[in-house]
Amino acid sequence: MRVISLVPSATETLAAWGIDPVACTRFCERDDLPHVGGTKNPDIAAIAELVPDLVVVDREENRREDFEALVAAGIDVEVLHIASLDDVNGELARLAQRVGAAWQPEPLPARSELPPLRRADGDDTRVRVFVPIWRRPLMTISDRTYGATLLAYCGLEVAFADRPDAYPTLDEADLASEPIDLVLAPTEPYPWHRHHLDELGAYGPVHLIDGQDLFWWGTRTPGAVRRVADAVARSLS
Template sequence: MRIVSLVPSVTETLAAWGADPIACTRFCERDDLRHVGGTKNPDIEAIAALAPDLVVVDREENRKEDFDALVAAGIEVEALHVASIDDVEPELDHLAARLGVATQPEPMPARAGLPPLRRPSDGTGPVRVFVPIWRRPYMTVGARTYGTSLLEYCGVQVAFADRPDAYPTLSESDFAGEPIDLVLAPTEPYAWHRRNLGELSAFGPTSLIDGQDLFWWGARTPTAVTRVAQTIAQALG
């Protein structure tokens, strides 16, 4: 099939399945493929000109107006919806069935087999982590997100995940009295670097974490869980 992927996670997963798309977004890290815009601003005309059999989008990653524009152009679209680690397997199974691809997914690591985490100094409750996905203003991940569900699978509690928004915006006052055992600064969507981690240390011990492992679901999910758990365990000492 001639597939266009507008989701970096899907582009990576299709490659793992041996079913490379004919085009993808500029965020998919595939310089060898045709780029048709970004996840939030795809070039609908360019996509239509490729005459794809299927365009794959994700409700969390892409905009409904672009989905509607693709459908209006007479293009077949598969809209996945991954908002939790539990959504990954059924959504990928559905996609594989639609593409006629036989897959052998790697099993998820058992929670009991993940690296043990050193508990907070008071010895009570789970480790609480803060994940800044944006800067000025700070934004983080809420309860209804894949990243939060992956971290919870690793045995930690995500600070501010009780907020009603999927991606809460925070002010300085929000941190007052908020217990944070570890700050995990992801390399995307905001590209945190070691040189600007100093400001985050005001909230707690800080460590970089691979943003793709934290937010790119798909074929990488099982191994990403293990790597994220290892990063947290090492950061906690």
């Protein structure tokens, strides 16, 4: 099949299944493939010129108006929707069927196999983490997102998880209202680096974490759960 992926997670997963898309976005980290724009601004005309059999999008990553433009161009579009760990296997099974991949789900590591994530003061309550995903404005994740459910599976409590928006915008009053044991600063979507540590340190101890392991779902998910839990355990030791 001639597949175009507009989702970095899907691009990675398809490659793991032995299916290289004929094109992808510039965020998919595949410099060997043609790029057709970004996740939020794909080049519809360039996609149509490649005459794909299928274009893969995701409701969390891509815009409805781009989906509608693809459909209007007569292109077959597979829409995934992965907003939690529980969504992964079902959505990947559907994608595998569409592209003819022989895939069997890999189970998540049992919680008993993950390192215990304990507070430094010995308190038995769960470690409460703040995950800033954008800088200006400052934004985070709620429990309506894949990343928050992955952290919860690891045994962490995510600050602001009960907000009604999937990606809440915060102000200083919000941050002052929530106790935070650890700031997990992901390397994407905002590229937090070590020179940001003092800025984020105003909210709690800071640990940089791989944004792909936290937010890219797919064949990487079982390993990502282990790596995220191990990284947090190291930051708490």
